[in-house]
Amino acid sequence: MTVVGIGADGWAGLTDAARAELAGAQVLIGGARQLTLLPPSCRGQRVPWPSPLRPAVPGLLAAHAGRRIAVLASGDPMFYGIGRALTEVLGAGVPRILPHPSSVSYACARIGWPLEDTEVVTLVGRPAARLAAALHDGRRVLVLSADAGTPAAVAALLRDQGFGPSRLRVLEQLGGADEACVEGTADHWPHPPGDPLNVIAVDCRRTPGALRLGAVPGLPDEAYDHDGQLTKRHIRAATLGVLAPAPGELLWDIGGGSGSIAIEWMRSHPSCRAITVERDPARAGRIERNAGRLGVPALRVVTGRAPGSLAELPTPDAVFIGGGLTAPGLLDTCWDALPPGGRLVANTVTLESEALLAGAHRSHGGELVRLAVAHAVPVGGFTGWRQAMPVTQWSVRKPSASTDAERSTEPAQDPGDNR
Template structure:
C-alpha cells in the first residue's frame, strides 16, 4: 500500500457529498488534484491545493501526472474510471500496484436503472472522441444500445444514422446529467428527432426498430455483395463467408488483408468483434477510396488502410495473427515475408482463380504444408422466362497454420 501514490476517484453529478468515506479520505489526503473544469469546480472555493487541469492532447497531462510519481495525487473522473474513462489511459502507463481506483456508478449503470434495462443485455459504446460511424456495426432489430455522447449534437447524429439505415422507428432516449438535481430524460423516435436544447453531458439509449421492408445486415461474415461499393474486385459473399471461417478471427487479433480490393475481408474480420483489428493493403488508388467508404458505412472506421504494393508495403507493419492474400499471390517474395512476419500459431489464407496462382500456392504448400479447398458456387439467374444456374469462377483456397 505504501507504493500507491495515485488515486482515481469516480464522482457523479452529486459531487463530493456523494463520495464514499474511502473516496473522501483519499481526496482529503491528496496534495495534487487532477480533473476537468466540471470536476474541479466541485471542490470548496477555499481549497488551495495544487490543481492540474486536463489539456489537449491529454497525453501532456498524463506525462505531468507521471512526473509527480511518489506524491499524493488524486484524479477526479466521471462515473467508473475504467468504463471508457481516464483510468484506462492511466493504467497503460502506470502499474495498478501504484494506483487505487474507487469507481462511482457508470453512465451505463445509471441509464439502466432509469430505463429498467439489464446491463448484461445491452450493447455499449462511446462516441467521445470516436467516429460516429462506429455505430453502424451495432444496429440490428431489437438491439438495445447505450451510447456515451460527445456532446449536445451527438443525439442528432445518432438519429440521422439510424434513419438513413432504415431504422427511423427506433426509440431514442436522452438522459442528461444523471444523478444530479438537473437530471432530465426525454424520448423521441429517430425519424422524428428535432430536439436541439440538450446538455453537453448526456448519454443516449436506443431501442432499435427496423422500418417496414428493411432487410438488416447480418452480424456474421457473408454480407450481401451490394453492401459494398466496388469495381468488381470483390470476394463474393459465399466465398467471403468460407474465407472468414478459415481465418478464424478471435477478439483482439490483427489481420493483414493483402490486395484488399474493396476491403470486404478486413471489414468483416473487424465486424466479428469490436476488439478485432485489421490492416488493408491495396495499391489501386480508386480502390483505396472504396475501402475507406465501405469501412465507414459498415461500422469499422478504425480499419487501417496502407497504400502500396506487396511485398514492399508490408515491411514495417505490426506482427499479424492472420494474413489473407486476395490478390497478387505471384508477386516475387510475397510468401516469404508473409510467412516470416506471421506470429507462431497464426493463419495464412490465400484465394486464387488462375492456374498460375494455383501453381504458386502449390509451391508454398511444398514449403510449409497446409490444405487446399476448391470453392465452386452457382447462383440461379433468369434465362429468358425461366431460371438457370450460372457458375461463378471457382476459387482455390490454400490455408496454412504456422507452428
C-alpha cells in the same frame, strides 16, 4: 495515488472513503468541471488535465512525484475512463481505484434495461460511424456522447443506416440535480443540442425493406460499393471461417478490392483490427467509405503495392491475400511476417496463382481446397445452374520452432506405406 470516481451529484454523492482521500490529497488532478465540484475543504493543488490528455499523463505524474495525489474521474474510472491510462503507465494495482456508478448504470436504472443485455458504444473521441456495427433490429444500445451535438449526429446516422423508426432517449446530467430526459425517433428528431453531459439510449428498429446485415461473416454483396473487385458472399463467409478472427487480433488484407474481408474481420468483434493494402487509389477510397458505412471506420487503408508496402506494418496475427499473388516475393514476405501460430489464407481464380499455392502447400503444409458456387438462374421457362469461377484456397497455420523440430525428426513416408 488514488483515483476517485465522481458523478454529476458531486461531493454529496461520494462515500466517506472517497471524501477522505480527496480532502487529504496534496494534488488534485481532474477535468475543469470535476474540480469545481469539490468544496474548499479540499485544499490540495488543483491541476486540470491538459489536452490532449493521454500523452501528458507520464509527464504530469512525474512533475508531482512524491506527493499524495488524487485523480478525479467521471463515474467508474475503469469504464472508458482515466483509470485505464493510469494503470498502463503505473501498472495494475498501483493506483487505488474508488469507483462511482457509471453513466451506463444510471441510464439502465432509469429506463429499466438489464445492463447485461445492453450494448454500449462510446463516441467520445471516436467517429459516429462506429455505431453502425451495433445496429440490429430489436437491440438496445447505449451511446456515450462526445458532446451536445452527438444526439443529432446519432439520429442522422440511424436514418442513413435504415433505422429511422428507432426510439431515442437522451439522458442528461444523470444522478445530478439537473437530470433530464428528452426523446423522439431518429426519423423525426425534434430537439436542439442540450447538455453536453449526456447518454443516448437507442431502441433499434429497422425500416421495413432496409437491407438486413447480420452479425456473422457473409454480408449481402449489396452492402458494398464495388467495381467488381469483391470477394463474393459465400466465398467471403468460407474465407472468414478459415481466418478465424479472435478478439484483439490484427489482420493484413492484401489486395483489398472493396475491403470486404477486412471489414467483416473487424465486425466480428469490436477489438479486432485490420490493415488493408490496395494499390489502386480509387479502390482505396472506396474501401474507406465501405468501412465507415458498415461500422468499422478504424480500418487502416494503405495505398500502395505489396510486398513493398508491408515493410513498416505491425506484426499480424493473420494474413489474407486476395490479389497480387504473382508479385515477386509477396507470399514469402507474408509468411515471414507471421509469428508462430499465425494464419495465412490465400484465394485465387487463375492457374498461374494456383501453381504458386500448390508449391506453397508442398513447402509449408496446410490445406488446399477448391470452392465452387453455383446460382439458380432462369433458362427459358425453366431454371438451371450458373457456375461461378471456382476459387482455389490455401490456408495454413505457421508452426512453432518446436513443432518444426519434431517434424524434422519424423521419417518420410511413401503414400503407399500403410504402417
